[in-house]
Amino acid sequence: MEFNDVIAKRYACRKYDVRQVEKDDLDAILEAGRLAPTSVDQQEQHVYVIRSAEGLAKVDELSECRYGAPTVLMVTYDTTDVYEYPGGRYDSGVEDASIATTQMMLAAADRGVGSCWVNVFDPDKVRAAFGLADKERVVAMLDLGYPADDAEPSAKHSRRKPIDELVTYL
Template sequence: MEFYEVIRGRFSCKKFDGRPVEKPQLDAILEAGRLAPTAKNLQEQHIYVVQSEKGLVKIDKMTPCRYGAVTVLVVAFDKNNVFTYPGEKRDSGVEDATIVAAHMMLAAKAEGVDSCWINFFDPDMVAKEFGLPENEEVLMMLDLGYAAEGAEPLASHSQRKEISETVTCI
């Protein structure tokens, strides 16, 4: 699939048909995350692949946003392995994990797999439920699967502001 087809065609799928994501597609998606750029190449991301019934039940307890996906990626980052920017008000953890997640989301579409970015959950609860290391912070979860019949983007999906409203040359 051509790159601009990928970014135009991807939408937040909110109804999956329950088919599993095949290993070659999942591997390609995870590889896209591995190849994503990170500040100072620290690669502080850690991706947890949740496919077991037990794991999916845990996710369902923490968010209503699994939408029937049978693969969920939990994206976390090592808080102790981040680059702190000048001014010491920000570090690279959230942005690097976001770049990794975005790469995986777009790779999913390129592989014919639908996705939905989930941020409606308590990150500390996810970390506790899955026994994640204390040095890791959960950023988001990514539903992966195949859209069920009738699943479509939200009505407002294709509505975009004019570029002049979001870009200023200075």
């Protein structure tokens, strides 16, 4: 698909086929996350691939938003290995993990794999449930799977504000 087609057609999939994401597709999606740009090339993000029944059951306990996806990517970052912006109020962790997640969503769409960015969870509870180190912060869980035959975008998907409400030239 052309890039503009990928971004126009991608939607938050909330209904999945039961078949597992094929290795070639998953590898391409993960590679897109690995290649994501990061602040001063810190590459502090980490992706956990959750596919086991036990892991998916934990996800279901922590969030109501798996929608039957056979794979969930948990995207974290190392809070001790971030770029701190001038002024000391912000660091690069959330944005770098978010960029990686976005690239993986778009790579999934390009390969016909549905995705849904899940942020309906308590990051501390997720970190504890999966036994992650205290220095890791969970930014997103990305549902992945082939869309069910009757999957479709939400009614709000195509509603977009006009560009002049979103962009100001200074």
